[in-house]
Amino acid sequence: MKPIYTSYLEAVKDIHDGATLMVGGFGLCGIPENLILALVEKKVTDLTVISNNCGVDEWGLGLLLKNKQIKKMIGSYVGENKEFERQVLSGELEVELTPQGTLAEKIRAGGAGIPAFYTPAGVGTPIANGKETRAFNGKEYLLEEALQADFSLIRAWKGDQMGNLIYHKTARNFNPMMAAAGKVTIAEVEYLYEKGELNPNEIHTPSIYVQRLIVGKQEKRIERLTVQG
Template identity: 85%
Template sequence: MKQVHTSFKEAVKDIHDGATIMVGGFGLCGIPENLILALVETGVKDLTVISNNCGVDDWGLGLLLKNKQIKKMIGSYVGENKEFERQVLSGEIEVELLPQGTLAEKIRAGGAGIPAFYTPAGVGTPIAEGKEVRVFDGKEYLLEEALKADFSLVRAWKADHMGNLVYNKTARNFSPMIAAAGKVTIAEVEELHPTGSLDPNIIHTPSVYVQSLIIGEQEKRIERLTVQK
């Protein structure tokens, strides 16, 4: 049985200044929004954040960014966040941008205990600067090291008391990999079910990767609303 927190601030209380955290989600889809809000309230700072992107200006990881709590961002997309762009251009934040597939594989490798791998993505670009390049079957590949985190924050649709997680459709995105790559994984869940009630065939993250749970309702904001004229 995994610990079930009673407050979001309690759930993130061990996340300390200077910690490296991974955060699930893609844009605003599948983000652990209440855990992020709790981090904003704690005021923890100098965080290294690993996530696909940095939310939007007024929601998700964008709130941590606006609060100057992020020291370094490792991700693959900047597009929807003007404050992120401003901080990058002014040198207020350190950023490591990666091809999206490379980012996903670096996280997956970290969770699988694989220290590094070779990929053709980024060869001959600034991404390859300072990295080892080798030739396999006549093609150049560069060495990418795995990513791991002190804490991983994910959001799931369903969980049982053992900590087995099920994600909802595309809200699954990066979360299974991120849950595996953190030393401590905290899952924000919409529904908590008795152990044994979830079909084992639909489990996306096995309980071994999850340390604690908390139930929470999400606003599920829309990142960009487009309607007909």
């Protein structure tokens, strides 16, 4: 049985200044909204955040960005946040841009205990600067090192008291691999079930990767609304 918290602040109480965090989600889809809000309230600073992107202005990781709580961002997409752009251009924020597939594999490798791997993505571009390259079967590949984090903050649809998790459709995105790559994984779930109530064949993240659980509803904001004319 995993610890089940009732306070988001209590769930993140030991996330310290200078910590490295993995934060699940893709845009606003599948982000741990309430855990992020708790970090805003906690006012923890100098964070290195590993996430697909930095949310949008005024929501998600964009709130941490606005409060200058993020020192370095490791991600693959930066196109929806004006404050992100401003901080990068002004030199206030360090950014490490990574091809999206490479980012996913760096996280997956970190969770699997694989220290590094070779990929063709990024060869011959600025991403390859300072990195080792090697040819296999006449094709050049770039050595990329795995990523791990002090804490992983993830969002799941269903969880049980053991910490087994199920994600909902595209909200699955980066969450499973980040759950495996964090030293401490904190899962924010929408519905919590008793031990044995979830179908084992439907589990996406086994309980061994999860250290803390908390149940809560989300606003589930829409990043970009598209409607039929």
